Amino acid sequence: MSALPIPQLAYRPMRATDIPAVARLEKDLYAFPWSAGNFRDSVNAGYDCWAVCHGETLIGYAVLMIALDEAHLLNIAVAPDWQRQGIGRAFLDHMIGVARRAACGIVYLEVRPSNITARHLYRTLGFQQIAIRPNYYPATSGREDALFLGLTL
Numbered sequence: 001m002s003a004l005p006i007p008q009l010a011y012r013p014m015r016a017t018d019i020p021a022v023a024r025l026e027k028d029l030y031a032f033p034w035s036a037g038n039f040r041d042s043v044n045a046g047y048d049c050w051a052v053c054h055g056e057t058l059i060g061y062a063v064l065m066i067a068l069d070e071a072h073l074l075n076i077a078v079a080p081d082w083q084r085q086g087i088g089r090a091f092l093d094h095m096i097g098v099a100r101r102a103a104c105g106i107v108y109l110e111v112r113p114s115n116i117t118a119r120h121l122y123r124t125l126g127f128q129q130i131a132i133r134p135n136y137y138p139a140t141s142g143r144e145d146a147l148f149l150g151l152t153l
């Protein structure tokens with residue numbers, strides 16, 4: 001079920017013109033944010049880049065890379081003021097639906113062990129740990145491992 005919990009919200013594909021707003025949100029949300037160029041590259045590469053909008057205001061975004069029958073969720077985020085209302089769960093379910101409709105057999109993603117909220121969300125949607133990628137992420141002191149998760153569709 002990927003219906004958004006607030007009727008005024010809607011999904012739509014991310015547009016090139018959304019990138020400044022996406023990059024601003026990204027900076028608010030992550031200590032080590034993607035650059036605007038990373039999002040531009042993702043859109044130009046044809047990745048499945050989606051937005052959640054409240055009218056004209058973009059309040060969430062996600063990037064899914066599909067290669068043959070495998071999908072890799074590269075990013076998913078909800079604006080701070082809109083978190084904890086079920087939007088992240090619905091949005092992730094929507095992105096899983098995108099992968100399913102593209103006939104993918106699995107969705108992969110990486111998550112920081114310290115990201116308890118995201119880990120809870122992924123676990124409760126059925127993702128399982130496949131491996132640990134050592135020293136995958138930059139961190140304030142040194143590097144942080146990534147948990148590599150997968151959801152079989």
Ligand SMILES: CC(C)(COP(=O)(O)OP(=O)(O)OC[C@H]1O[C@@H](n2cnc3c(N)ncnc32)[C@H](O)[C@@H]1OP(=O)(O)O)[C@@H](O)C(=O)NCCC(=O)NCCS
Nearest residue numbers: 029076077078083084085086087088089110111117118121
């Ligand atoms: C992860 C994220 C997308 C979740 O978005 P959201 O809209 O807040 O998610 P939901 O409201 O659907 O909540 C999902 C679950 O997380 C829980 N949760 C949300 N925020 C939480 C918090 N701050 N502390 C503890 N649990 C939290 C909710 O209770 C919910 O679980 P439940 O349904 O079992 O009660 C959002 O926190 C975010 O954008 N984080 C920053 C970016 C990020 O870390 N992305 C993931 C990278 S791997």
